[in-house]
Amino acid sequence: MTTTHRTAGNTPSSLRYDRRTLWQKDKDHFIHPFTDFSLFHEKGCDLIVDSDGIYVEDAHGNRFIDGIAGLWCVNVGHGRAEIGQAMAEQATRMAYFSTFNNLSNAPAAELAAKLAELAPANLNHVFFSCGGSAANDATIRLVHYYFNRLGKPSKKRILSRRNAYHGTTYLAASLTGIESNNWDFDTLDHLVTHLSEANLYRRPEGMSEADYCDHLVAELEETIVEIGAENIAAFIAEPIMGAGGVLMPPQGYHARMQTVCRANDILFIADEVVTGFGRLGHFFASEAVFDTQPDIINCAKGLSSGYAPLGATLISDEIYKVLGTPQRKGGVLSTGFTYSGHPVSCAAALKNIEIIEREAICENVREVGPYLAQKLKTLADHETVGDVRGSHFMLAIENVADKATKKLLPVEARVGDRVAAEAQKRGLIIRPVGHLNILSPPLIWDREVVDRVVAILDEAFAATTVSLKADGYL
Incomplete structure (x- = not known):
């Protein structure tokens, strides 16, 4: 849908940072909510420093589709100057x-x-x-x-x-x-x-x-x-x-x-x-x-x-x-x-x-939401995808070890994290929650964006299956 946003990368000089220094400050001083500190102490954070519409950008200049609306909340998209x-x-x-x-x-x-x-x-x-x-x-x-x-x-x-x-x-x-x-x-x-x-x-x-x-x-x-x-x-x-x-x-x-x-x-x-x-x-x-x-x-x-x-x-x-x-x-x-x-x-x-x-954003959700849910269900062919559920712009994929019994993979397999990491490599941020992957995007996605996202997820789940087998979890 057509929307008006600030252009990412066009950041005022007063908001520009020394990104390496900022990363270290964050690692040394910021207590992050809902964070696995065993990973944080080793790797620190991924700094998100810019945003525009459905996109966010990290400190290295990598651009991602935001699949979680920040945290279920950036409904009208990023960078709304008004x-x-x-x-x-x-x-x-x-x-x-x-x-x-x-x-x-x-x-x-x-x-x-x-x-x-x-x-x-x-x-x-x-x-x-x-x-x-x-x-x-x-x-x-x-x-x-x-x-x-x-x-x-x-x-x-x-x-x-x-x-x-x-x-x-x-x-x-x-x-x-x-x-x-x-x-x-x-x-x-x-x-x-x-x-x-x-x-x-x-x-x-x-x-x-x-x-x-x-x-x-x-x-x-x-x-x-x-x-x-x-x-x-x-x-x-x-x-x-x-x-x-x-x-x-x-x-x-x-x-x-x-x-x-x-x-x-x-x-x-x-x-x-x-x-x-x-x-x-x-x-x-x-x-x-x-x-x-x-x-x-x-x-x-x-x-x-x-x-x-x-x-x-x-x-x-x-x-x-x-x-x-x-x-x-x-x-x-x-x-x-x-x-x-x-x-x-x-x-x-x-x-x-x-x-x-x-901008009739609720109407956009009612039109695009069922299409998003329908396209996500095509991922059910992947070996680990047990369930695709939700409604409109609030959806989740549940990963399992066995579809017939619905048995979960062991916690140490970190299957949700694996899928999210593979998606992020390909330019999409989704949310891992244990054995789940959650999608709660900005409400301004259109069908073209949905098609791109599902193509990325298709690759991410395929790559995850390969890595789980290589590590002996499947």
């Missing part, structure tokens, strides 16, 4: 002022109103944070406050799911159900119960999709009976699980889970940090794709396309009636962040949303 200009103009006019104590700013007010316009049903109230983890963390605090105000202080337990990802702040990490994420970390286990993930590929053998959905809903009902509805505050779920494997739910799953929650006075929270702002072809996927009306939606990432840190919690009118009622004389809603409704971040988000609407 977003940078909107941020600069706001920073020059007023970079920051508090939103505490009935103070506000123009971008925050405009963005809150715009999100209420875009959101499903009656989600007309917005609490701003600094990103997805903070949004999920703040949401649970507000949910507990809500039930305390209703005189139901025992409703504390949050139902999440195994292999869910909801962030890495203390509470958000506790919601997260990816076991390896919390190795050697503490979590608030007394507040969270993890249900089974919805994993169609690894459902019990011989079980139909409909029966599998029944099984998952029954587990929720049984868990409510076991814990007691009077002790459960909310169920939180990603419409499609992201970092946990891009797991598509069975047909009707979310709507049925919400029905059970409503019947038991349990709030339904949709974590749309990844799925929001066009990744599935709509600003929000909950209603448009999964036929649900969440009580709360959390978003971040694509909200600003990663141009500035920003998260938001969209809250229903019913919940706001309680949150917005004066607590007691002199009492305040004493939660929030210094940067809640940060004017520069909100200015970036407003311009980002304007671009998504003006």
